[in-house]
Amino acid sequence: MIPVQGVENQTIAVLGLGRSGSATAAALKAGGADVVVWDDGQEARQQAEADGMILADLTRDGGWHGVTALITSPGIPHLYPKPHPAIAEAYNRGIPVDNDIGLFFRSYATADWDRFDTMPRVICVTGSNGKSTTTALIHHILEHSGRPTQMGGNIGRGVLSLEPAQDAEVVVLELSSYQTDLARALTPDVAVLTNLSPDHLDRHAGIGGYFAAKRRLFSEGGPDRAIVGVDEIEGRYLADQLAQGPADDRVIRVSVSQKLQDFGWSVFARKGFLAEWRKGRQVASVDLRDIAGLPGAHNHQNACAAWAACRSVGLAPREIEAAFHSFAGLPHRSQTIAEINGVRWVNDSKATNTDAAEKALQAFDKIRWIAGGLGKDGGIAALVPHMGRVVKAYLIGHSARDFALEIAQTPHEISETMEAAVAAAAAEAQPGETVLLAPAAASFDQYPNFEKRGEHFVELVRKLEAGRS
Structure with missing residues (x-):
């Protein structure tokens, strides 16, 4: 568990008691907060009481006594099509609303890091399709290469139920638009956008709001490296906004529909072959056609994004290629x-x-x-x-x-x-x-x-x- 920092002796309310909500409540308590919780489901409330949590009915005035912040689960609407009544009430009262992703980025770095030889890193992956496979593939490559690593967020464990950082560790997080839209802190070292297609449009009031939620991962904290799928216009726009020019290798462009040879750093796949280009020359190539866990062009896009992310944290091409071959894929995804x-x-x-x-x-x-x-x-x-x-x-x-x-x-x-x-x-x-x-x-x-x-x-x-x- 990662105890939340900066909440000692504060009364913090948690709305929603699913996987992330329960982990958030425990991490807040570990950080010294007085935690009250609420869920619209009676069964969840009964389980919370049985687990020793304090209920506060956030649909009534009395539930807000002393509350200084509200932490909400990602599945609960906070803006469109309309905010949950408890969130709307927090806005009316001027009480800050956040989620577990925001708390994670506030709390992951600690004084213990002063004794580390190599600072831990955080890679965050978002996008419409392929983000789970890309996240799992990055994590698999890191494990295969012997790097300490954890995976969580929208896949696997809730972010606050991860373990505190180790020396040289890389945490890989899958983040949905629901998570990036609200988090008050977003400071990944490496941020990845796989692609963009219409989804969750009611939650974001259209494609523009949906893209804006994804874009926050890149604009709020300014990652050291941005990996952007550029096969859609939104990706090309984002890459252009982030880069100082085509030679700026802080932005790695990724594609499965075009060659990208004229940029400072790019990774693309054509006809089943992945190519990495840096400063006008090819530095690596991999045949993806016979890799059973990565069938089809969409998985080749995932492979390009994962390759770029792992290269960004110092892995060698031979390490990444070897790990590709042992990747079994994710359940329910090709x-x-x-x-x-x-x-x-x-x-x-x-x-x-x-x-x-x-x-x-x-x-x-x-x-x-x-x-x-x-x-x-x-x-x-x-x-x-x-x-x-x-x-x-x-x-x-x-x-x-x-x-x-x-x-x-x-x-x-x-x-x-x-x-x-x-x-x-x-x-x-x-x-x-x-x-x-x-x-x-x-x-x-x-x-x-x-x-x-x-x-x-x-x-x-x-x-x-x-x-x-």
Whole structure:
């Protein structure tokens, strides 16, 4: 645990008692604060009381007695579409609102660092797609190279439940727009933007607000190194804003759609080959095509971002390349589950929007595509140009019939359920084909989250594997 600094004898309120909220309450107490907590869910409040926490109803005036700051969980709206009533009340009272990310950056550095030979570093990764894989890949490379490292944030552990820093340690954090939007302190040593596509637009009142939330990671604290995916206009704008000119190697541009040979530092992938260029010359190259844990151009983008981040903290090309080959990938993200009778089964349940599903479809050929769920605004019309890769689609969930209308020229069936889709795909798939779960939709019609959806798919594939072994 990282005790929060500068809160001794203050009364701090914590709103939301999920993973990050509970860790935040404990870290505040460890820092000497008097902590009161609130959650809208009765079950969470009862558990908090059982754990010895003090409840304060922040929906009533009496709950605010003596409170000097409010720390909120990332999933609770603080501005759009409208603030949670407790947060709105804090604004009315002039009480500062922060989150656990802000507290982490206030508290991570301590007097103990004076005895370290090498200062700890913090790498933060944000973006619309690929940030979890990029974060995990950076962490894996650091571990493989023998560097002390921890991973947390939007993946793994809450930031305040991490351990205090070690000499030469590198902490790798995945940060969502919900986290970067509110944090009052954001001072990473290395900041990464993978890419940007429309998402969470209701929470940020449109694409401009969404990009502004991501941009705060770079503008608030001024990282020593900024790694920016420049395949979208927002990334090119951000890189231009941060750099003093094309030769400024404090900004590392990353791409999978263009060569970037005219900048001070760049990393790009073309036709499966990663290249690092510095000051007009190539300094490293890696063949990514046969790395099982990084299939497709979208994972090549993740590899470029991770390469740049690890080079920024002093790792050698040979160390990074060796670690690439042992990276197994993350569950539910282009995760190869099995090969059964020459058919590859891939779980990309995390592909909850068309942008992510497009990247998954581009990673494979001869696809039997399992898609559907709770569709998002705009449907899947954007995926029609990629239907040439699809042998047949098996559509499930609430939006199955809507999806069928949008891909009418592609062979498809309305399977309704995951069980039916997997059974039909297994019966029809031929050697050399890939059965791909890439739903292009939210899971909430049939599953509580994308993880449960992916786990169900994996369970069904494992049963197939057992039955044919």
